[in-house]
Amino acid sequence: xxxxxxxxxxxxxxxxxxxxxxxxxxxxxxxxxxxxxxxxxxxxxxxxxxxxxxxxxxxxxxxxxxxxxxxxxxxxxxxxxxxxxxxxxxxxxxxxxxxxxxxxxxxxxxxxxxxxxxxxxxxxxxxxxxxxxxxxxxxxxxxxxxxxxxxxxxxxxxxxxxxxxxxxxxxxxxxxxxxxxxxxxxxxxxxxxxxxxxxxxxxxxxxxxxxxxxxxxxxxxxxxxxxxxxxxxxxxxxxxxxxxxxxxxxxxxxxxxxxxxxxxxxxxxxxxxxxxxxxxxxxxxxxxxxxxxxxxxxxxxxxxxxxxxxxxxxxxxxxxxxxxxxxxxxxxxxxxxxxxxx
Amino acid sequence: xxxxxxxxxxxxxxxxxxxxxxxxxxxxxxxxxxxxxxxxxxxxxxxxxxxxxxxxxxxxxxxxxxxxxxxxxxxxxxxxxxxxxxxxxxxxxxxxxxxxxxxxxxxxxxxxxxxxxxxxxxxxxxxxxxxxxxxxxxxxxxxxxxxxxxxxxxxxxxxxxxxxxxxxxxxxxxxxxxxxxxxxxxxxxxxxxxxxxxxxxxxxxxxxxxxxxxxxxxxxxxxxxxxxxxxxxxxxxxxxxxxxxxxxxxxxxxxxxxxxxxxxxxxxxxxxxxxxxxxxxxxxxxxxxxxxxxxxxxxxxxxxxxxxxxxxxxxxxxxxxxxxxxxxxxxxxxxxxxxxxxxxxxxxxxxxxxxxxxxxxxxxxxxxxxxxxxxxxxxxxxxxxxxxxxxxxxxxxxxxxxxxxxxxxxxxxxxxxxxxxxxxxxxxxxxxxxxxxxxxxxxxxxxxxxxxxxxxxxxxxxxxxxxxxxxxxxxxxxxxxxxxxxxxxxxxxxxxxxxxxxxxxxxxxxxxxxxxxxxxxxxxxxxxxxxxxxxxxxxxxxxxxxxxxxxxxxxxxxxxxxxxxxxxxxxxxxxxxxxxxxxxxxxxxxxxxxxxxxxxxxxxxxxxxxxxxxxxxxxxxxxxxxxxxxxxxxxxx
Numbered sequence: 001x002x003x004x005x006x007x008x009x010x011x012x013x014x015x016x017x018x019x020x021x022x023x024x025x026x027x028x029x030x031x032x033x034x035x036x037x038x039x040x041x042x043x044x045x046x047x048x049x050x051x052x053x054x055x056x057x058x059x060x061x062x063x064x065x066x067x068x069x070x071x072x073x074x075x076x077x078x079x080x081x082x083x084x085x086x087x088x089x090x091x092x093x094x095x096x097x098x099x100x101x102x103x104x105x106x107x108x109x110x111x112x113x114x115x116x117x118x119x120x121x122x123x124x125x126x127x128x129x130x131x132x133x134x135x136x137x138x139x140x141x142x143x144x145x146x147x148x149x150x151x152x153x154x155x156x157x158x159x160x161x162x163x164x165x166x167x168x169x170x171x172x173x174x175x176x177x178x179x180x181x182x183x184x185x186x187x188x189x190x191x192x193x194x195x196x197x198x199x200x201x202x203x204x205x206x207x208x209x210x211x212x213x214x215x216x217x218x219x220x221x222x223x224x225x226x227x228x229x230x231x232x233x234x235x236x237x238x239x240x241x242x243x244x245x246x247x248x249x250x251x252x253x254x255x256x257x258x259x260x261x262x263x264x265x266x267x268x269x270x271x272x273x274x275x276x277x278x279x280x281x282x283x284x285x286x287x288x289x290x291x292x293x294x295x296x297x298x299x300x301x302x303x304x305x306x307x308x309x310x311x312x313x314x315x316x317x318x319x320x321x322x323x324x325x326x327x328x329x330x331x332x333x334x335x336x337x338x339x340x341x342x
Numbered sequence: 343x344x345x346x347x348x349x350x351x352x353x354x355x356x357x358x359x360x361x362x363x364x365x366x367x368x369x370x371x372x373x374x375x376x377x378x379x380x381x382x383x384x385x386x387x388x389x390x391x392x393x394x395x396x397x398x399x400x401x402x403x404x405x406x407x408x409x410x411x412x413x414x415x416x417x418x419x420x421x422x423x424x425x426x427x428x429x430x431x432x433x434x435x436x437x438x439x440x441x442x443x444x445x446x447x448x449x450x451x452x453x454x455x456x457x458x459x460x461x462x463x464x465x466x467x468x469x470x471x472x473x474x475x476x477x478x479x480x481x482x483x484x485x486x487x488x489x490x491x492x493x494x495x496x497x498x499x500x501x502x503x504x505x506x507x508x509x510x511x512x513x514x515x516x517x518x519x520x521x522x523x524x525x526x527x528x529x530x531x532x533x534x535x536x537x538x539x540x541x542x543x544x545x546x547x548x549x550x551x552x553x554x555x556x557x558x559x560x561x562x563x564x565x566x567x568x569x570x571x572x573x574x575x576x577x578x579x580x581x582x583x584x585x586x587x588x589x590x591x592x593x594x595x596x597x598x599x600x601x602x603x604x605x606x607x608x609x610x611x612x613x614x615x616x617x618x619x620x621x622x623x624x625x626x627x628x629x630x631x632x633x634x635x636x637x638x639x640x641x642x643x644x645x646x647x648x649x650x651x652x653x654x655x656x657x658x659x660x661x662x663x664x665x666x667x668x669x670x671x672x673x674x675x676x677x678x679x680x681x682x683x684x685x686x687x688x689x690x691x692x693x694x695x696x697x698x699x700x701x702x703x704x705x706x707x708x709x710x711x712x713x714x715x716x717x718x719x720x721x722x723x724x725x726x727x728x729x730x731x732x733x734x735x736x737x738x739x740x741x742x743x744x745x746x747x748x749x750x751x752x753x754x755x756x757x758x759x760x761x762x763x764x765x766x767x768x769x770x771x772x773x774x775x776x777x778x779x780x781x782x783x784x785x786x787x788x789x790x791x792x793x794x795x796x797x798x799x800x801x802x803x804x805x806x807x808x809x810x811x812x813x814x815x816x817x818x819x820x821x822x823x824x825x826x827x828x829x830x831x832x833x834x835x836x837x838x839x840x841x842x843x844x845x846x847x848x849x850x851x852x853x854x855x856x857x858x859x860x861x862x863x864x865x866x867x868x869x870x871x872x873x874x875x876x877x878x879x880x881x882x883x884x885x886x887x888x889x890x891x892x893x894x895x896x897x898x899x900x901x902x903x904x905x906x907x908x909x910x911x912x913x914x915x916x917x918x919x920x921x922x923x924x925x926x927x928x929x930x931x932x933x934x935x936x937x938x939x940x941x942x943x944x945x946x947x948x949x950x951x952x953x954x955x956x957x958x959x960x961x962x963x964x965x966x967x968x969x970x971x972x973x974x975x976x977x978x979x
Contacts (some may be wrong), residue, residue, distance in 0.1 A: 040835065044879050046396060048834055050480060061483035062881055068478035072537070101387040102397035103538045109386055112557065141899060168597055176601050183602060188562055189589070190367045284384075285594040290558030294384050298399075301831045 014325055030309055031086060035079060039301040042099040043069035049100070049302065074100050086309075095310040102299045106310035109295060113279070114314075117291040118187055118202040120207060120283070121276040124214040129269045131215075132222020137261065139223070140230025141253050152227070155220040167213040167286040174209055181209050184288030210287040212282070225268070254289040263334045267326050274322035277314040291294040345534040366632035367563065367587070372606075373975050375563075375946050378598060378961045381593040381612040385559035386503050391552075392541035393523060394472070394479050397761050400960035402588045402612075403555075403562040406718075408970070409456070409546030410523035413447060413466075413515040413573040414743045415965055418643045418695045418856030419955040422579070422968040425476040426696070426857025431461065431524060431547060432572050433498070435512075435906055440505040449498040454572040459528050468527035470502070479537060484514055507904055510862055516864070517964040518643075518855050532869060548967065549573035549583050549717055564588045571673045575971060583970035584948065596965035605943040610961050612937070615803045616681040628943040632959060633952050634741040637683035637754050640959055641694040644858035645687060646805065647793070649847040650810065650931040652887050654875045656785065661774045664714060664928040665767035666846075668723060669819040672759040673731050675932070679808035682701070683737030684757035684933040688724060690923040691916070692934040693756045696857025700913050702757050709758070712924060716769045726758035746904035754953075756933070764819050783820045792822045796836060797848040799827040803846075808932065809848045837885045840876045840978045850935065851883040856958075859913045862900045889927040893919065948972040 034040050043066045052168070070076055074085070089096060123191035139148040158166070175183045187193070187202040233239060234257060237278055242252045279293030299307035331337045367375055382400030390398050398405070409948040413432040421428060429435065433448040453461040470485055470492045477483040491503040504571070505510055526545045533539040543552050550564035566586050572575045575583065592938075593599050593943060600618045602608035604626055611766050614622075619638050623629045633638035648666070650657035658665060676684040687693045688709065691701050709724040729751045733744040745751055758870050768778065773785030793816060795810035809825045816823035828836075837847040853864050859934045866872075869881030872890050874880050880887070896919050904913050941949040950959045950969060957968045 017439070024358070042880075044838070045831065045835070048831070048838070050396075060487045061477075064477050065483035068483065072478045078615075098386070098397070099391065100397065101399055103395075104387040104390060104397065112386075116558070168595075171598070172601065176605060183598065183605075183607070184593070185556075186558055187558060188368065189556070189591075190370075192554075193557060288384075288560050288598075290384065290560065290595060290705060295386060298386060301829055303831075 012328070014161050015324055019324045022320045023316055024318070027090075027309070027313060028083075029338065030312045030316070031083060031305075032079075033116045034303055034305045034308055036302070041070075041203075042303050042305060044100075045303045046099065067328075073097075073102070074229050085205075088233065090313075095313070097306055098299075098307045099315065100298065100304040100307065106306045109307060110292070110314070113290055113292045113295050114282075116289065117279045117293070118276060120210060120289070120291070121214070122273065123131065124211050124218060125276065126334050127211075128215050128218025129265070130223050132219040133226045133265050135219075136223040136226025137230050137253070137258050140227040140261075141234060141257060143227075143231060151223065152333070158216055158220045159224065162284065163213070163217055164282050165285065166217060167210075170209055170213050170216075171286060182206055184286075186290050207289075210283050210289050213286075214283060222265070222268075224263060226261060229264055230257055239286050260334060263330050266329065266333070270326040271300040271319065272320040274319035277311070277318050299310055345375055345622050348865075350450060367589070370587055371979065373977070373979050374585065374611045375589055376585040376946050376973065377591055377607065378610040379608060379612040380562070380590040380592045381962050382558075383594045385562075385592065388538050388555050388557060388559040388562070389542040391544035392536075392539055393468075394525060395537040395539060395541070396478070396480050399559065400592070401964075402590065404550065404564045404588060404890065406520055406523065406964040407548075408443075408550035408588060409544050409548045409552070409968075411453075411547035412517045412521045412523050412964070413516040414512065414521075415968075416855045416857045417956075417965055417968070418518065418958045419950065420957075420964075421857060422956050422971070424956075426855075428578075428968070430578055430942065431466075432515075435670055438509055438904070442509040442511075443504050445502040445511050446499045447502070449500070450500055450574070452572065453547050453574050454569065454576045455528070455545050455547055456525050456567055456573070457526075457545050457843070458569075459526065461524075461547050463494045463500045464497075465524050465527045467492050467494055469522070469525040470533065472525065473510060474523070476537060481514060484522075488514075497685070509901065509903065510860075510866075512905070519962075520854075520964050528898060537576045538586060540597050547574040549575045549970065554585070562590045563897070564590075570716045571578070575967065579971055581971040584946065584972075584974040585970060588970070593638055603895060603940065603942050606942055609942045609944075609946055610949075610959070611940040612961050614940060615940045616683050618940060619940050620681065621965050624942050626942065629831055630941040630943045630949045630951065632939065632950075633754060636736060636744055637680075637685070637936070639680075639683050639685075639938045641685040641692065641934040641936050642958070642960060643692045643694045643854045644698070644848045644850050644935040645690070645692040645931050645933075646935055647690075647852065648758070649837065649851060649886050650878060650929065651845075651847075651885070651891075652928070653840065654843065654845075656774070656776075656791075657846070660926055661770040662776075663930065666724075666769040667760050667927055667930045669821075670760070670765040670768040670930070671762040671956075672728060672814050672932070673735055673762075674815065675793050675811040676732050676755070676816075677735055677739060677806055678811035679804050680933070681740060681937060682732055682742065682755075683938075684755065684936055686728065686732070686759045686933045687931045688757070688759045688924075689920045690929070690931050691861070692854055692856075694851065694934050695854070696858065696859070698753075698757070700859040701743070701916055701920060704913070705758060705917055707957045708917075708921065710925070714766070714770075716766065716773055721763070721766050723760045723763065724758060725761040728759045729755045729757065736755055753834050757908075767819065772887075778820055781820050784823065790822055792844045794826075794842070795823065796826045796833055796845050797825055797827055798830050798833055798960055801830055803849060804936075812848070831852040838880045839878075840880065840885060840887060840890060847885065849885075851885055851929070852931070853883075857925065858905075859909060859916060860900070860903075860905055861912075861916045862897070864898070865893075865897055865919065868893055870894050886929050890922060890926065890928075892922045896922070943976065945978055946973050946976050947976050 011273050046069055066282055082302050097103045139151055174181045185206050187206050191199055191202055239256055277293045281293030281297055283289055284291045284293045296311045344364040344575050351799055380400055380402045382402055382849040387399055415428040415430055417426040433450045437446040455461055467898050473479050473482040474485040474489055477486050488505055490505045493501050495501055496871055529545055530536055549567055549570045551567055553563045553565040554560045567573055596618050600613045603611055621633055631638040652658050652976045691697050710723055713720045715724055730748050732755050733751045737744050777784045785791050795809045795813050798805045806827050813825050836842055837849055864883050869885045872881040873889055896915050900915050937960045950957050958965050
C-alpha cells in the first residue's frame with residue numbers, strides 16, 4: 001500500500017502533470033500558428049473562396065464584407081483577448097464555429113467524421129498489430145522455415161509499394177474487375193444510417209477494401225519490426241544460456257524473447273492509436289471514405305482556425321495520454337524498466 | 343477437416359456481405375438517374391444550403407444547378423435558344439432610367455416554389471432587404487453599398503433605387519457560374535438569424551427537389567418535381583427535364599472517375615487530366631467530349647496568365663515583361679501541359695464563347711502590324727501561324743487526328759501567339775541594363791536573376807505542368823527559373839499579398855462572360871481607385887498592381903455605356919483595353935482554362951458539344967441548369 005501511494009504521488013501525478021503540460025503547450029502552439037501565418041485571415045479566405053468559385057463580389061463591397069465577417073467570426077480584438085476567450089470556451093467544451101462551414105460548430109463536424117475514422121483505423125491498427133506481431137515473433141524465433149521466407153518476401157515486397165498504388169490496385173481488382181465490392185463510400189447510396197442489419201452489412205461491405213488496404217500495409221510493417229526485434233533478442237547471451245539450461249522452447253519464446261520485444265511493439269501500437277485522430281487522407285480520397293483526414297486538410301487549406309484547433313486537439317490529447325499509458329504499462333511487462341520519478 | 347468448417351463459414355460470411363452487384367440507387371432504375379461529379383469532393387456540412395448565409399462547402403451539389411433560381415443568366419456559350427442572355431425568374435431584361443439610378447425588374451408569372459407557394463416580387467424585395475441588413479452575408483455588402491431602396495410596384499414588378507448611377511447593378515443577379523439567387527420569403531421570414539439558418543431542406547424555384555443526401559457529404563440526390571411545369575425552367579421553356587433523378591457525387595481521385603465512367607456509373611466527369619479524358623475517348627464508345635477528338639476540352643472564359651507584381655523590381659519594367667513573353671515557346675508549353683489541347687491567347691481576353699468574334703477577329707489585323715521598338719530596331723512579335731504549328735506538333739508527337747483546314751484549327755486552339763524570339767528578348771533586357779554572363783542573366787546590379795513560378799500543385803495538374811514548361815523555357819534562355827507548387831488557397835493568398843520576392847504567379851485574374859462582350863465585370867477592380875500596395879490584400883482582380891491612366895479612362899467609359907444597347911461601344915472600349923494591355927503587357931496571357939468535361943452517352947444523350955454549344959457542360963456552373971431540358975434517356979437499361 002505504501003509503495004502504491006509512493007507510486008501515485010511520486011510517479012503517476014508527475015507524469016500526469018507532464019502530459020497536461022504537453023497538451024497545454026501543444027494546444028497553445030496550434031492556437032498561435034494559423035494566426036501568425038501571413039495572409040491566413042479567415043475573412044479574406046471566405047471572400048477569396050467566393051471569388052474563386054465565381055461569385056461576383058464587386059470591388060466596393062469587399063472591404064465592408066471583410067470587416068463584417070471578422071466581427072461575425074469573433075476575430076476582433078487582440079491576440080491575448082482571443083487566447084483567453086479560447087481557453088474559457090474550450091474548458092466549457094466549446095470549440096466554437098467552423099469559419100469555412102460557418103456557423104456549423106466544430107464539434108458537429110468532428111462528430112460526423114470521428115466514428116468512421118476511429119472505427120476503421122482502430123480496428124485495422126489492432127488487426128495489423130496482432131497478426132504482424134504474432135507472425136513476426138514466430139518468424140524471428142524460427143527463422144529457417146519455408147513459410148518464414150515466404151512471409152518475409154511478401155512483407156518486403158508490400159512494404160515499399162506506395163499506399164496510393166496498393167489501394168488503387170485493390171480497388172481495380174475487387175471493385176472494377178471482379179465486382180465483389182463497391183467502388184467507394186461508407187455505405188450504399190440511399191440508405192439511412194440506422195442500427196439495422198441492412199445498414200450494418202452495407203457498412204462492413206463498403207469498409208472492407210479500405211480496411212484490407214490498411215491491414216496489408218500495417219501487417220507488413222509490424223511483421224518486419226517484430227521479426228527483427230526477436231532475431232536480435234534470440235542472439236543475446238541470456239537466451240543462449242536459457243537454451244543451455246534446457247528450458248523448453250515455448251518458455252524461452254514467451255518469457256525470454258516475446259516479453260522483451262513487446263515494449264517496443266506496444267509503444268508503437270499506443271502511438272499509432274494516438275495518431276488515429278489524424279485520419280488517413282489517402283484512404284479517404286481513394287475510397288471516398290468519410291473521416292477526419294479530409295476535415296483536417298480542409299481546415300488547414302481554408303485557414304479555419306477553430307477547425308484546425310478542434311481536430312488537432314484530439315490528436316494532441318490522444319498522443320499525450322497514449323504515451324502516459326505506455327509509460328505506466330511497460331514496467332509490468334519488462335522487468336528491466338522501473339518507475340523513477342523526475 | 344478440423345479447419346474446414348471455419349473456412350466454409352468465413353467464405354459464406356464474406357459471400358453474404360458481398361452479395362450480388364447492386365443498383366446505384368436501391369429501387370431506382372439506372373436509366374432514370376444521371377450521375378454527375380461534384381468537383382468539391384466532400385461537403386463537410388451537407389445540410390447547409392444557405393448560400394446567402396455563407397459557409398456552404400460545395401455549391402456544386404445541385405443547389406445552384408437544380409434548386410435555386412436567379413433572375414438572369416448569361417451563357418458562356420451560345421445559349422439554350424441561341425441567345426446567351428436568358429431571362430429565367432425575370433420576364434425581361436432589366437430596365438434602367440436614363441441616369442442609371444433606378445432599375446426596374448419585371449418577374450415571370452406562374453412560377454411556384456417547390457413547396458407550392460407562388461414566387462412574387464415579395465421574394466425579391468425580401469432577399470435584397472435581408473442582404474442589405476447583413477453585410478456579412480454573401481451579397482450583403484454589395485446590396486448595402488449599392489441599394490438605397492427597393493420597392494414593389496405590383497406582385498411582379500420591382501424597382502430598385504440605387505445609391506449612385508450604376509448601369510451594371512443587374513450583374514449581381516446574373517449568373518456567370520453563380521449569382522445572387524432569390525430567397526423564399528415565406529421560409530426566411532420565420533427565421534430569427536438568416537446567417538445561422540441551415541436552409542434544410544432547401545426550397546427553390548428550380549425543377550428538382552432534394553430527395554436524400556449523404557450525412558458524410560459525398561452525395562446528394564435530387565428528384566424531378568411533380569409540378570415541374572410550375573418551376574422556373576418549366577415556365578420559361580415549357581420542356582420537361584429528361585432525368586427523373588440527378589445524383590451529384592464527390593470523387594477526388596481521377597483514376598476512380600475514369601474507372602467509374604468506363605463502368606457507366608458516372609455520367610458527367612467535371613474535369614480530368616488530358617490523359618484521362620483521352621483514354622476515355624479512345625476506350626469508351628459512348629464517350630462525349632466538347633470536341634469529338636483533338637483538342638476534346640471545353641475552353642472556359644477564364645485566362646490563366648503569368649502574373650507579375652509591378653511593385654517588385656524588375657517587373658515594373660515593360661521591357662522585362664515583354665522579354666519574358668518572347669522567351670516562351672508556346673508550342674512547347676501547350677504540348678507539355680495540355681498534351682497539345684490548350685486554346686491559346688496572345689491578348690488579355692480568353693479566346694472562348696463569342697469573344698473570338700467580338701475581339702479576336704477585330705484585333706488580329708492590328709496585332710499583325712503591332713511593333714516593338716528596341717532602340718532603332720523594330721520587331722513584329724505576333725505569329726498567326728502558331729495554331730498550325732501546334733496542330734502539326736500534336737500530329738507528330740501524339741498521332742492525334744487534326745483537321746487540315748487552318749480556319750478549323752483556329753477554332754480549336756486559338757488564333758495565334760507571340761513569336762519565340764530569345765534574340766529580341768535579349769535586346770530588350772540589355773536595353774534596361776541587364777547583362778548576360780556565361781549564358782546566365784544578371785540583374786542591372788550584377789546579381790543573378792532568379793524567378794520562382796508559384797503555381798497550383800496536383801489539384802490542377804495541367805497548371806503545374808505548364809509552369810514547369812515555362813520555367814524550362816526561361817532556364818534555356820538563361821534565367822535561374824524554378825517552380826514552387828502549392829495548394830490552391832496558398833497560391834491565391836500569397837498572390838493577393840504580393841510580397842514574395844523573385845516570384846511570378848501562375849494563376850488568373852481575367853474572366854469574361856463569354857456570352858456578352860462587356861469586360862467591366864472583371865476589369866472594374868483594375869481601376870486605380872481600388873489600388874492596394876504590396877502587403878495589403880488586393881481588391882478583387884488586380885494582383886499585378888497595375889496602374890494605367892488609359893485603363894482608368896476605359897473603365898470610366900465602360901461605366902457610362904448601356905449594357906444592353908451599347909454593344910459596339912463596349913466592344914470598341916474592349917479593343918482599346920486590349921491594345922493598351924498588349925503595349926504594356928501587364929500580365930502575360932497564355933491560354934484559356936480548358937476543362938476536360940467528359941460525358942457518357944450510354945444512358946443519356948443531348949450533352950452540349952462544340953457542334954451544339956447550347957451551354958457550358960462543366961457541371962459546377964449554375965448555367966448547367968439548362969442542360970437538363972436537353973438531356974434525354976437513350977433507352978438503354
